Amino acid sequence: MDKKTVYSGIQPSGSLTLGNYLGALKNFIGLQDEYNCLYCIVDMHAITVAQDPKLLRKNTLDVLALYLAAGLDPEKSIIYIQSHVPQHAELGWILNTISSIGQLQRMTQFKDKSKKSKEVMAGILNYPVLMAADILLYQTSYVPVGEDQKQHVELTRDLAQRFNSKYSDTFTMPDILTPKSGARIMSLQNPEAKMSKSDSDENSYILLLDDEDATRRKIKRAVTDSLNSMAYKDDQPGLKNLINIYSSFTGESVENIVSKYEGQGYGVFKADLGDVIVEGLRPLRESFKEIRSDKSYLEKVYKEGADKASYLANKTLRKVYKKMGFIPR
Ligand code: TYM
Numbered sequence: 001m002d003k004k005t006v007y008s009g010i011q012p013s014g015s016l017t018l019g020n021y022l023g024a025l026k027n028f029i030g031l032q033d034e035y036n037c038l039y040c041i042v043d044m045h046a047i048t049v050a051q052d053p054k055l056l057r058k059n060t061l062d063v064l065a066l067y068l069a070a071g072l073d074p075e076k077s078i079i080y081i082q083s084h085v086p087q088h089a090e091l092g093w094i095l096n097t098i099s100s101i102g103q104l105q106r107m108t109q110f111k112d113k114s115k116k117s118k119e120v121m122a123g124i125l126n127y128p129v130l131m132a133a134d135i136l137l138y139q140t141s142y143v144p145v146g147e148d149q150k151q152h153v154e155l156t157r158d159l160a161q162r163f164n165s166k167y168s169d170t171f172t173m174p175d176i177l178t179p180k181s182g183a184r185i186m187s188l189q190n191p192e193a194k195m196s197k198s199d200s201d202e203n204s205y206i207l208l209l210d211d212e213d214a215t216r217r218k219i220k221r222a223v224t225d226s227l228n229s230m231a232y233k234d235d236q237p238g239l240k241n242l243i244n245i246y247s248s249f250t251g252e253s254v255e256n257i258v259s260k261y262e263g264q265g266y267g268v269f270k271a272d273l274g275d276v277i278v279e280g281l282r283p284l285r286e287s288f289k290e291i292r293s294d295k296s297y298l299e300k301v302y303k304e305g306a307d308k309a310s311y312l313a314n315k316t317l318r319k320v321y322k323k324m325g326f327i328p329r
């Protein structure tokens with residue numbers, strides 16, 4: 001039987017955080033043998049907020065190098081840049097014509113982002129439709145992402161369903177794939193909010209490219225509580241988040257971690273967690289520099305990736321156009 005398809009993407013908007021890693025990137029690696037995987041750098045999503053062109057260029061290549069440094073293998077997976085495959089924008093437009101504005105306005109991310117800007121651009125509203133196009137172009141079965149993308153994957157299913165019932169079976173129904181303990185990594189300073197690179201407080205996130213000292217320092221400063229009792233509970237959200245991070249890196253169960261550190265102060269746990277993260281990210285941090293400096297290798301990877309992705313994207317798009325009544329050239 002043919003292998004099923006896995007699809008995911010990350011925006012090149014600044015350096016990636018531990019949340020991006022534990023919620024998404026880390027899980028991409030293990031899927032490569034069992035599935036046909038496509039991993040995209042979604043630059044067309046990134047421009048839904050203002051971007052400095054120079055920085056966008058740099059960040060796009062940074063994310064590509066991070067993908068490779070984390071263990072994505074271009075021999076196994078299709079790794080490419082979204083804007084190199086124009087079929088994404090084409091299918092995005094088609095899907096916009098069957099998307100309800102009301103449904104898009106109800107997306108939590110849209111509500112959050114539009115609250116923060118004076119003038120709300122249409123791209124922010126339509127962004128989940130482009131994400132649906134990314135996923136549906138490749139007949140994807142599984143989408144490995146963090147929990148914050150759940151609503152967008154549900155919208156993707158709605159759009160697939162709507163198109164399929166109007167024009168006959170065309171798109172595969174995708175399912176979300178979230179990790180057990182890293183699906184929602186919270187801010188280290190405000191455990192009620194998601195860890196995010198757009199946070200103004202640098203101590204709230206760990207970047208994959210932070211150095212070891214900064215990594216340990218940020219964990220040491222992470223907000224916990226005054227109960228000083230090792231437990232995994234909703235009323236100790238800071239500690240719960242740190243235990244989740246520990247568990248994501250080591251694979252140890254939450255219960256094990258709690259009992260291991262029971263009776264010891266948070267300081268001991270935090271110091272060990274600092275080591276766990278530093279060791280866990282060491283291979284990635286070490287190989288990033290070398291890969292990032294090899295421009296011709298990066299170019300080879302994204303060009304070959306775009307060729308392979310375009311071929312697959314075209315197959316779906318041709319079907320879509322034909323079913324809708326467009327005249328083929
Ligand atoms: P983006 O770029 O915001 O985030 C990339 C991935 O990181 C996950 N993530 C987190 N996971 C756990 N805890 C966190 N604090 C955290 N912060 C981010 C996100 O869930 C995501 O998996 N719309 C997407 C990109 C996208 C995409 C796609 C994903 C575009 N097209 C098609 C899958 C399939 C986004 O903005 O992710």
